[in-house]
Amino acid sequence: MTIQAPEQITINKENSVSYPASAKFFHWAIALIILLNLITGVILVNFYSLSKQLNLFIIHEQCGVTVLMLAILRLIWRLSHKYPSLDGLIAKHEILLAKFGHLLLYALMFAIPICGILLSQSSGKHPGLLWFQLPTLIERDLDLREQLFNLHKYLAILITTIVAGHVIAALKHHFIDKNQILTHMLPWSKNK
Numbered sequence: 001m002t003i004q005a006p007e008q009i010t011i012n013k014e015n016s017v018s019y020p021a022s023a024k025f026f027h028w029a030i031a032l033i034i035l036l037n038l039i040t041g042v043i044l045v046n047f048y049s050l051s052k053q054l055n056l057f058i059i060h061e062q063c064g065v066t067v068l069m070l071a072i073l074r075l076i077w078r079l080s081h082k083y084p085s086l087d088g089l090i091a092k093h094e095i096l097l098a099k100f101g102h103l104l105l106y107a108l109m110f111a112i113p114i115c116g117i118l119l120s121q122s123s124g125k126h127p128g129l130l131w132f133q134l135p136t137l138i139e140r141d142l143d144l145r146e147q148l149f150n151l152h153k154y155l156a157i158l159i160t161t162i163v164a165g166h167v168i169a170a171l172k173h174h175f176i177d178k179n180q181i182l183t184h185m186l187p188w189s190k191n192k
């Protein structure tokens with residue numbers, strides 16, 4: 001038996017749950033840029049001369065502001081569309097855990113770039129995206145910079161931990177539970 005849920009969503013007894021193409025675009029574009037920024041961030045802090053040679057700060061800043069812009073569009077998209085439900089595919093406590101993890105990931109998609117922008121402004125820089133400059137929210141303040149630097153670092157550690165749990169859960173769905181959740185989130189899977 002196949003139950004057709006409204007809009008682009010399909011749930012059937014083979015544990016099939018299709019993610020719309022826009023959901024996949026937002027998911028993978030943001031995931032890739034965040035992973036890139038975690039790497040460039042660590043290089044920025046630990047390998048100063050390499051960062052200068054590669055202009056890493058500009059790359060880190062532009063990618064980070066892009067994450068913020070995409071996260072705003074993603075949230076609007078997410079709140080205005082129906083989304084595949086995990087009901088009946090995995091245990092209730094796993095659904096709750098997944099929802100909590102997703103909520104935290106959404107919060108961090110906003111919190112990390114905003115903290116980065118404030119960190120940059122507290123050093124007297126004026127970050128933006130391409131030719132658009134962001135509004136200056138704080139003036140140069142080196143004491144505040146220290147605190148924002150630590151906050152930015154701890155938030156980056158937190159997202160790394162949650163993403164690690166998220167990936168383990170996705171692999172468990174695939175290899176142990178043998179359901180289609182991961183397959184249907186992959187960019188090359190067909191939108192049924």
Ligand code: HEM
Nearest residue numbers: 037041042044045061064065067113116117120127153156
């Ligand atoms: C998703 C977005 C972002 C992620 C995942 C991220 C991640 C990181 C990480 C992991 C570090 C190194 C922390 C450490 O090891 O102590 C870092 C440093 C830094 N980030 Fe970000 N960041 C993001 C966005 C931004 C944005 C938007 C800006 C500014 C516009 C920014 C500005 C900085 C600055 C100024 C540093 C310190 C560099 C230094 O003092 O040498 N970040 N970031």
Ligand code: HEM
Nearest residue numbers: 023027031034035078098102105106163167170181182185
């Ligand atoms: C920085 C990296 C990542 C972030 C921020 C992230 C965030 C999210 C969020 C917020 C959702 C909830 C659905 C939505 O609103 O679109 C989700 C779903 C999902 N993610 Fe990720 N993700 C990341 C990396 C990954 C990776 C590397 C994998 C694969 C191993 C993965 C696999 C999945 C799957 C299979 C789902 C659907 C599961 C469900 O709906 O519960 N994600 N992700």
